[in-house]
Amino acid sequence: MILSSLLLFAAQPLQAEAPEPTREPTGRVTVYRLGQVETLEGDAQKNVSLLVRDGVIERMGQALIIPDHAEVIDLRRSGQVATPPLVLTHANWLIEGRRSGGRNSQFLAVDSLWLEADWEQDLLEEGVLLVGVDPPGSGLPGRTSVLEVDGQTGQPEPLVADLHLKVTMATSSSAKKLVRDAWKAAEDAIAKEEKAEKDWKKAREEWEAKQKEKEEAAKKEEEDKKDGNTAAQDGGKDKKEQEEKAPPETFEPPKMKSDVTPLVEWVRQERVGQLWLRSASDWLHWQDLLGERELSYEIVLRHGRSQNFGEVASVLATTGLRVEVPAVISFLPFTRVRANLPAELAAAGVEKLILAPPNDSLSGVRSWRLGAARVVAEGLDRQVALRGMSLEAAASLGQEELIAPLKTGSPATFVIWSGDPLDPMSEVDLVVSAGKVVYDRAKKEKEEAR
Amino acid sequence: MNLLSLLLLVFPAAPVAPLDSPFLWQEPPVEEVVEEEVAEEPVEEVTEQEPAEDEVEEVVEEEEEDPNAEDPNSPYLAIIGGDIHTVSDGLIRKGTILCKEGRILKVGRRVKLPKGARRVDATGMQVYPGLIAVRTNGIVSGRGTNIADDFDPFGLNVDLGLAGGLTTVESGNGIAKLTRGTLDGTLLGTTGWINLNYSSTSPGSRRQVRAEFSKVRDFLRERRAWETAKAMGEEEGEEPEAKGLKSGYLELLEGKAIARFNANGLKDLLSICDLLDEYPMQSVIFGGQEAWACAGRLGRVGARLVITPRAKSWADDSLNRPSGWSIENAKILWEHGVTFSILPQQTFISTGGLAGRDLLNLPMEAAFAIRGGLPQQAALQALTLDAAKILGMDDRLGTIEVGKDADIIICDGDLFHYRTFVEWSVVNGRVAYDKAKAPYFAHIRPREVPSMDELVEEIQRAADALEEEAGNAEGDVETVEEEVSTAEIDAPGGF
Numbered sequence: 025m026i027l028s029s030l031l032l033f034a035a036q037p038l039q040a041e042a043p044e045p046t047r048e049p050t051g052r053v054t055v056y057r058l059g060q061v062e063t064l065e066g067d068a069q070k071n072v073s074l075l076v077r078d079g080v081i082e083r084m085g086q087a088l089i090i091p092d093h094a095e096v097i098d099l100r101r102s103g104q105v106a107t108p109p110l111v112l113t114h115a116n117w118l119i120e121g122r123r124s125g126g127r128n129s130q131f132l133a134v135d136s137l138w139l140e141a142d143w144e145q146d147l148l149e150e151g152v153l154l155v156g157v158d159p160p161g162s163g164l165p166g167r168t169s170v171l172e173v174d175g176q177t178g179q180p181e182p183l184v185a186d187l188h189l190k191v192t193m194a195t196s197s198s199a200k201k202l203v204r205d206a207w208k209a210a211e212d213a214i215a216k217e218e219k220a221e222k223d224w225k226k227a228r229e230e231w232e233a234k235q236k237e238k239e240e241a242a243k244k245e246e247e248d249k250k251d252g253n254t255a256a257q258d259g260g261k262d263k264k265e266q267e268e269k270a271p272p273e274t275f276e277p278p279k280m281k282s283d284v285t286p287l288v289e290w291v292r293q294e295r296v297g298q299l300w301l302r303s304a305s306d307w308l309h310w311q312d313l314l315g316e317r318e319l320s321y322e323i324v325l326r327h328g329r330s331q332n333f334g335e336v337a338s339v340l341a342t343t344g345l346r347v348e349v350p351a352v353i354s355f356l357p358f359t360r361v362r363a364n365l366p367a368e369l370a371a372a373g374v375e376k377l378i379l380a381p382p383n384d385s386l387s388g389v390r391s392w393r394l395g396a397a398r399v400v401a402e403g404l405d406r407q408v409a410l411r412g413m414s415l416e417a418a419a420s421l422g423q424e425e426l427i428a429p430l431k432t433g434s435p436a437t438f439v440i441w442s443g444d445p446l447d448p449m450s451e452v453d454l455v456v457s458a459g460k461v462v463y464d465r466a467k468k469e470k471e472e473a474r
Numbered sequence: 475m476n477l478l479s480l481l482l483l484v485f486p487a488a489p490v491a492p493l494d495s496p497f498l499w500q501e502p503p504v505e506e507v508v509e510e511e512v513a514e515e516p517v518e519e520v521t522e523q524e525p526a527e528d529e530v531e532e533v534v535e536e537e538e539e540d541p542n543a544e545d546p547n548s549p550y551l552a553i554i555g556g557d558i559h560t561v562s563d564g565l566i567r568k569g570t571i572l573c574k575e576g577r578i579l580k581v582g583r584r585v586k587l588p589k590g591a592r593r594v595d596a597t598g599m600q601v602y603p604g605l606i607a608v609r610t611n612g613i614v615s616g617r618g619t620n621i622a623d624d625f626d627p628f629g630l631n632v633d634l635g636l637a638g639g640l641t642t643v644e645s646g647n648g649i650a651k652l653t654r655g656t657l658d659g660t661l662l663g664t665t666g667w668i669n670l671n672y673s674s675t676s677p678g679s680r681r682q683v684r685a686e687f688s689k690v691r692d693f694l695r696e697r698r699a700w701e702t703a704k705a706m707g708e709e710e711g712e713e714p715e716a717k718g719l720k721s722g723y724l725e726l727l728e729g730k731a732i733a734r735f736n737a738n739g740l741k742d743l744l745s746i747c748d749l750l751d752e753y754p755m756q757s758v759i760f761g762g763q764e765a766w767a768c769a770g771r772l773g774r775v776g777a778r779l780v781i782t783p784r785a786k787s788w789a790d791d792s793l794n795r796p797s798g799w800s801i802e803n804a805k806i807l808w809e810h811g812v813t814f815s816i817l818p819q820q821t822f823i824s825t826g827g828l829a830g831r832d833l834l835n836l837p838m839e840a841a842f843a844i845r846g847g848l849p850q851q852a853a854l855q856a857l858t859l860d861a862a863k864i865l866g867m868d869d870r871l872g873t874i875e876v877g878k879d880a881d882i883i884i885c886d887g888d889l890f891h892y893r894t895f896v897e898w899s900v901v902n903g904r905v906a907y908d909k910a911k912a913p914y915f916a917h918i919r920p921r922e923v924p925s926m927d928e929l930v931e932e933i934q935r936a937a938d939a940l941e942e943e944a945g946n947a948e949g950d951v952e953t954v955e956e957e958v959s960t961a962e963i964d965a966p967g968g969f
Contacts (some may be wrong), residue, residue, distance in 0.1 A: 197616060197623035305626040308657050332628045335655065359913045 036397055053094035054459065062445070064411050065429035071100065076436040084432050085347045099440060104453060107410060108427050109439045110135060111417035113348060114324075115171075116157060116384040118143060124161040127206055130282035131166030134159040134182045141319070144173045148444040148463035149454045150389050151439040154183075154372045156421050158298070163202050165261035167286060168298060170421045175455075175462035184422060187323070188298035189286050193290030193313075195305045207317075210287035216244070217277045227271040230358075250383035252409045290319060297321035301336060304335040322346040322420060324380075326356060341373035346420055348378035351409075366412070367403035378413030378420055379404075394448040406446065505697040545590030549905050556596030556884055561851075562873035571601065573880035576659060576902035579886060581680045581874055594898055594905065596602055596884045602854065603874050604641025604804045604881035604899065606861035607833055608815050609760070610778050611822045614660075617646025621748050622661040630764055633824045636899040636907035637914055638823070638834040639889070641881040642862075642871055649865055650879065651898075654906040665865055667758065668722040674741050686720040687753045689865060693719060716769050732756040732866065737765040738787065741797060743772065750775035758864050761789050762814070766803040767796040769810035778864050779807060779814040780896070783843040784831065800853050804843035815861040816853070841890040888955045897921060 044329035056074040061084075063069060075090070077085040090096060120138030121131075136159060147155065159166030169239050170184040193199060266289050280288060289295035299321045303309055325333050331354040333340075340347055349366050356363050370377055381388035384393045400409045409433070428434040436459040443450035455463035490720065551573040558566040558581065558758050571578060571587040587593075607613075607896045613631045616624025626632065633642065642651050649662040658728055658935040696714045704710045717722055725731035725845050735744050738761035747768065749951050751758055754775075759765075762779040772779065781803060789798030800806070818839040830838055840853040848856075862872030870879045880903035887894035895915055899907035 195615070195626045197620040200623045303626065304628045308627060309623065312657050335628050356913065359915055381523060 038052055051077065051089050053082075053090070055090050055094050055096045056106065056410060056440070056456075057096065057098045058440070059100045059448050060101055060105045061430055062105060062410055063430040064108055064407065067432060068105075074106070074430070074436070076456075076459050080435050081430065081432055081436050084430070088128055099453075105444060105450075106438045106446050107151075107441065108414045108429065108430060109437060109455060109457075110151045110413050110420075111154045111415075111421065111423070111427055112147070112152045113156040113157060113378060113380060113388060113417050113420055114384045115147070115152075115155035115389075116160065117386050118155070119157050119160055119170075122166060123162050125163045127164045127202060127209075127283055128159070128166055129164045129206070129284075129286045131159045132169060132186055133166060133169075134158045134169035134185045136160070137171075140152040144175055145463075145468075146386055147389070148175060148455050149452055149465075150392065150439065151445070152461075153437065153439070153455060153457055154390065154418060154421060154423055156187070156417075158188075158190050160353075162194070163199070164206055164283075164287075165190055165192070170423065170456075172456060173462075174425075186251075188296050189290050189421065190298045190300065191302040191321075192329045193302075193306045193310045195303060195309055196275050200309060203313055207291060209284050210291040213280050213284045213288050214291065216427075217280075220278050222274050222276045224271055228273075231270055232302050234414050249442065254334050264415055293318065293320050295320075298324060298328060298367045300324045301333075304332045307333075307336045307340065322348070324348045324386075326350065327352065331356065331363060331365070333365050334363055337365075337368045337374070341371065344375070346376035346378065346416065347374050347418070348380050348417075350367060350382050351379045351392060351399050351413075352382045353398050361404075364399055364404065366399045366409070369406050370404055376416055376419070377412045378407060379409050379415045380417075387466045391448075395448075397446040397448060400446060408443065476628045488866045491778055496638070510593070516906065519962055523694075527593060528711055542593070543590065544592050546592065547763075548590040548592050550579075550591035550663065551594070551880065551900065551905070552585070552591045553594045553596050553601060553882060553900070554587075556599040556601035558601045558874055558876040559854060559889075561855055568597075570603075571874060571880075573882075573900070573903040576875060576879050576880055576904075577937070578880050591927050592883065592905075594900070596898075599873070599894075599897060600885045600888060600894075602639075602883050602884050602885065602889055603858040603872055603878075605836055605857045606642045606865065606871060607635075607640050607757075607817065607821070607836060608644050608861050609637075609817060609821045610643040610645050610833060613640070613643050613652070613833065614645050614648075616648070618648040618664055619661060619888040621648040621650045623656070625650065625653075625657060625660045627660070628657055633907065633912055634823045634834055634914065636897055636901070637909070639885070639896045639899065640833060640836065641835075641899060641901045641906075642865075642867070643861060644865060649867060651879075651900050651901050653904070653931075654917045659902045662867060662870070666725075666731045668726055668731050670735050671781060672735055672742070674739070674745065680745070682936065683754075683846055685747070686723050686747075687727065690719050690723045691753065696729060707958075715815060719769075724948060726755045727753060729756060732758055732864075733796045735759045736795040737751050737761050740767050740797060743768050746777065747775045750777060753881060762807075764797060765812070766800045766806040769806045769812055772807070772811040773812045777812065779812060780809070780864065781814055782817055782819055782964050783839055783845075783846065785819055800841070801846035803846065804853070804856070805847035808848055813860045814856055815864050816843060816856045837889050837894075841892070842869070843849070846892055853890060886919070893918065893919075924929055934956065 050219055054076045056076065056232045058072055058074065059070065061069045061072045061074070061419065069086075071086055072089045073086070073090075074081050075088055075094075087426060089150055106208070118139055119133060119136050121136030123266065134157065137157065146155075155173060156168055157171060158168040160383045161468070166189075167186050168188040168190055171180055172247075176383050186416075209404065286295060297319060301310070301323060301390050301424065320380060323340065325348060326351065333349070347369060349369060351366060354363050354365065366377065366379055367472075379396055380400070381392035396409045396413060402404050414427060415429065418424055430438055437457050438455075439445075439452055440454040442449045442453050451465060452463065453465050454461060512920055551755060553571040553573075555568055555570070558569040558571060560581065563581075566581065566583060569581065569583050570587075572580040572585050572587065572591070575880060591733070597600050606843040613635045614621055615623075632654050635652050636654060640652060642649060644650075647665045647667055649661055649665060655659045670683055672683055673818060680851055693714060693716055700710065722731060726733050733744075733755050733756065735746050737759050739747055743759065743762065743765055746757070746759060756778075757776070758774075758778045758780060760780045762772075762781045763778055765781065783801070783804055786796050786799045789796075804814065804816070816836070816839050818831050818833060818836055820828060821834060824832045825832050829835075835859060840848075840857055843856075844850055844853050859868060859872035862870075864869040865871075865908070871881060872878075874882060882900040883889075883896050884900075885894050886897050895909055895918065896907065897909045898905055909917050
């Protein structure tokens with residue numbers, strides 16, 4: 025205490041002159057000794073130490089030489105488990121905005137954020153370090169964004185402001201018409217651009233040819249001059265006119281409407297779509313719409329009135345697309361026949377499976393691990409479930425480098441649970457992001473008790 | 475101990491094979507439909523792709539190991555061994571229907587199956603064309619041509635419709651097939667019905683309808699005169715233009731559309747007959763409770779009806795004319811040659827509501843007409859071919875004939891018997907419903923019956939057991955017989 029107050033005292037005059045940047049723990053080594061690590065790449069490892077330096081797992085193994093002065097956090101005896109952090113693809117309670125239908129692809133989710141002061145604590149408590157948010161509404165409501173949960177309060181800078189183009193599909197002629205019209209608008213815009221480019225090219229070539237002619241004429245004139253003939257007097261005027269008309273050197277595409285640009289990018293396969301489906305028939309109608317068209321997109325399954333995605337599980341698997349599904353055991357419509365959709369999809373061969381919370385709300389996140397545990401108890405592979413809650417979700421948000429399997433060389437980003445993460449009684453003890461502790465339950469509880 | 479009692483001991487609740495109930499209708503004389511006969515009139519495109527018979531035979535020879543192996547991707551579907559009620563051609567006992575790519579390719583007793591054909595074993599079952607409901611609500615979502623984009627091929631009501639034997643339904647003037655699990659071939663077309671309000675309660679609109687028709691008729695006369703003049707090479711003026719005519723009315727008088735009326739009372743029915751006399755056109759009348767009282771008139775004007783045999787209205791004693799409903803309505807209409815279809819009181823499928831009076835039980839409504847004297851064959855026709863005629867789709871639907879759509883239902887008994895279930899519904903040559911696999915009725919009188927070999931084996935085992943027991947009891951036969959009788963009495967289930 026005394027030492028720190030002394031330090032503070034000493035630091036104050038310095039700070040007044042030039043505020044020192046918070047120092048990164050460069051070179052400092054922290055060793056986490058753990059009973060179990062779910063690396064999510066291969067089986068879980070027991071009695072492992074993670075040696076963290078500069079935010080990276082420098083070494084990992086059962087017998088590590090611990091350097092001097094390393095901070096050792098020994099968690100072996102309390103049954104704690106480390107996993108990569110959870111990633112929430114749709115933290116949609118953070119979004120406040122009009123729930124529109126129709127074509128609104130110009131909107132960005134990040135523009136409608138509505139964050140309470142302690143929004144991050146809620147997520148960290150559940151071991152979530154990365155969230156995707158998407159614009160509310162149906163049809164083509166806008167584009168999704170990604171936020172990092174780093175424990176610092178205040179309006180965050182989005183990690184990615186503009187990611188997927190959200191499309192909601194429904195078994196209705198109006199929903200299909202909307203998408204058809206959107207593609208038409210995009211194709212019209214592309215055609216317009218192509219035409220403009222063609223026109224520009226033509227104009228440019230003509231202009232260049234004329235320039236050449238002009239130059240030749242000038243040369244000839246000079247030669248003529250040399251020969252002694254008098255030059256034509258209106259040549260200078262011509263040149264001036266042509267210079268004024270000269271088309272730009274590089275092609276400038278005509279401006280597109282802001283809601284059309286993302287669609288054009290999607291049609292050109294420069295952007296990934298996020299297709300929301302509510303029933304198996306939505307998928308068939310989507311296939312009908314799509315026809316021969318090739319697009320890149322991911323699939324988000326949400327249970328509507330009918331929970332019958334099992335009907336198309338094998339077809340979904342053959343597409344090789346990433347599929348997100350809520351961790352729920354549902355009943356087949358109007359029956360008491362239980363359906364474990366995540367397990368069905370995995371069994372059908374869906375490899376990129378995201379296991380989302382039972383619903384897109386905070387309470388959904390709080391019952392996420394419980395839902396996952398049920399789904400695992402009734403047949404889904406545990407590793408698939410855990411990967412689906414973290415790595416696959418991170419990959420969907422384009423952040424597979426940020427949240428990676430726990431191994432040597434990976435960023436030191438992990439969650440330490442008080443027990444098995446799929447035990448709903450377990451709590452998050454520690455969240456470490458790139459070597460920095462961003463959430464510490466013991467510390468927080470102490471603060472709250474004060 | 476005879477074989478029968480042994481059988482009873484082993485299979486006390488073994489399903490009884492086809493019904494021999496008195497409800498079974500007098501079947502028409504069996505016309506033997508021979509494959510060669512049928513093959514004379516196949517659809518062109520089908521014949522082209524039809525494998526030559528020698529080829530088929532060869533193929534069968536090659537497949538010596540298992541000639542019955544099924545290829546799930548085969549374009550062929552064979553429905554084998556059932557009694558086929560063709561509607562167009564009487565009954566074919568133990569016949570086979572071969573379908574290819576959604577159409578019926580062959581029907582008959584001796585049909586050779588191509589290699590890999592998918593099979594449905596309909597032995598002991600009754601096979602009918604898929605039933606058609608000429609008006610529905612909520613079985614398919616969407617109306618008109620929008621059905622294609624609004625259809626939920628996994629919807630509960632689609633499943634239940636198929637379980638009730640429906641394969642085609644009308645919805646908001648659109649005609650949809652219950653293509654479960656696929657969107658291919660759902661929308662069949664539109665009905666071309668044009669609603670006319672011609673009720674005695676609104677004389678104003680009646681006058682208006684007649685006035686509009688009069689205008690159209692004048693126009694048609696004018697145009698015909700012009701066409702005649704043109705054809706004769708006489709001096710022709712401008713072609714008369716169809717101006718100021720009410721939309722649809724011209725199509726009606728040109729025979730391109732069907733007029734749709736709602737009428738139950740005799741007065742309304744007769745006035746519609748008057749209108750049809752004056753302006754001949756295709757028509758369909760929904761209701762027709764008192765149609766029995768003017769059946770001859772309806773037959774003469776060619777009106778088609780959609781009736782509900784169990785819809786009641788009491789006779790009005792104050793009238794000096796026949797009135798009220800009659801259980802014989804359908805029979806009388808049939809006797810007068812009126813084409814009619816049948817709908818239940820509720821044109822949707824309800825999992826609550828009035829059990830047995832919704833589209834889950836369409837044949838029950840028709841069974842009531844049979845009770846009133848309608849021949850069973852006519853009742854079947856009302857739910858299939860005549861319904862197809864009313865929808866204007868009789869070129870594709872309504873019978874089991876070569877070239878027609880492969881929309882077929884296979885029932886475990888007579889269609890009009892209350893205990894009959896649809897076992898399979900085939901739509902466009904695909905098995906769209908299978909009772910044993912769908913979660914609704916699989917548990918009621920399950921289809922799985924033991925094979926002959928299994929039966930013999932079971933009997934042998936039971937006989938051995940009895941013998942052994944008899945040996946143990948040192949020839950005390952009486953005890954054994956007692957046990958047999960107890961087993962019979964205690965046996966659960968049975969019909």
